[in-house]
Amino acid sequence: MDSICVFDPQGVPQQLAAQLGEGGEGAVYRLQVRPDVAVKVYHPDVLARHGVALRGKIEAQVALFQHIPALQQLPLAWPRLSVFNEAGEWVGYAMKAAEGVPLKKLAHPVLQKQVFPGLTRRQITRRLISLLGTIEVLHQYRIFVGDINLNNFLTEPGKDDTVWLIDCDSMQVFDEQGRHFPCRVGVAEFTAPEHQKQSFDTVVRTAESDVYSLAILVFQCFMLGRHPFDQIDGGTPVQNMRKGHFPYGKTGIRPGMPGGIPPGPWYLQWSWLSFKLKNALCVTFREGGLQPTQRPRVRDWLKLLKEYEYSISNGLGGLCDELRPPLPKSQAGISQTAPGLSNSRPVFSTPFPI
Incomplete structure (x- = not known):
């Protein structure tokens, strides 16, 4: 299968590599020269029906990413720039490639x-x-x-x-x-x-x-x-x-x-x-x-x-780290507030004896 080529906002061609996944809206690929970058390309029928609305939202998200430095530090597959086809038509966006x-x-x-x-x-x-x-x-x-x-x-x-x-x-x-x-x-x-x-x-x-x-x-x-x-x-x-x-x-x-x-x-x-x-x-x-x-x-x-x-x-409250313990927790083991953390008061006003 021939590799897919998209164009960044400056008109520079970018080759896409392996497909990472596909859903009802489109497919996601790695960028060939930057494996840490992924590109989502919307399906043609989705673009035909919702392309204008999709582009408006994605470009609003791109602008937010550029103006909110905190977003740039988070583990988010957030739209970072728009991508286009050879005819200059908007087809999707680039983002950080998520792992896991x-x-x-x-x-x-x-x-x-x-x-x-x-x-x-x-x-x-x-x-x-x-x-x-x-x-x-x-x-x-x-x-x-x-x-x-x-x-x-x-x-x-x-x-x-x-x-x-x-x-x-x-x-x-x-x-x-x-x-x-x-x-x-x-x-x-x-x-x-x-x-x-x-x-x-x-x-x-x-x-x-x-x-x-x-x-x-x-x-x-x-x-x-x-x-x-x-x-x-x-x-x-x-x-x-x-x-x-x-x-x-x-x-x-x-x-x-x-x-x-x-x-x-x-x-x-x-x-x-x-x-x-x-x-x-x-x-x-x-x-x-x-x-x-x-x-x-x-x-x-x-x-x-x-x-x-x-x-x-720290062995507090009789709690264990094992995900699947063989027996229920003893009702005598009452959870304690961890030392060193702020505010030992209950967070909620409505008590539930559990």
Whole structure:
């Protein structure tokens, strides 16, 4: 197959090398002379239908990248410049090439053992701290991810301090003139209740909607991919999410009973999270389901995850690093606030004995 050639904004030809992936919108290739650079080329039919709108959003993102130095330091596959075909027609954009495998393989009971042998709780926690740290910066510039799901984040099995955000062209942004470019895609199982049954073309994403989706992702990473709203004899996760029926925690239904946690290792996995992490999940999925402002913020999650890692590393609170312990955590082991971290007060006002 002949190699593909695109042109940068100065009209300089650039040869594309190996294809990295392909989706419904287009294909992604490495740049031949710069393997650390990737190029997304949209499919002709996508350009015919949405080319003008796509170009407007991508060029707004390119401008943001040039004017916000913080974006240049983050692990983002963010549009950096437009590319054109031989006729001078806009066809896509160049970005930093992201490395790794999707978090979907980390949050999977079988693939996790194959791709991440020996994975520990601290290694998961460090990855989540990286991911949430990036999103905290994005939120400072009114950039909201929107389409948060396990396939849109990449991590390298041997490197637990970095998570790459991909598909950045779908993120919701506002340009320097205040024009709104929505995130037009999403996965129902990760979508906040207030945006369910709405067209993604018109939804305005918020920090609160992002953090709800992130809580689902955090839960799944520690719970071997199980969705927080899976339950016995209940509806689908999306239906349960709308009702705010979260089956975990002391106020939940007894495991194994209708409406409770499904059979399997799920209660055991849940028991080894810190009290404060479990509390944050309960607040997010119960009160926060109907009241978005009640949800823990990104900085709250970062604080809790840093405490969790510190506690495991220093033998505090009876927590363990093993991802799949053979027995539930003793109810006598009460999680402590890690020394050296700010503010030992509970982060949330609503207590949940868990």
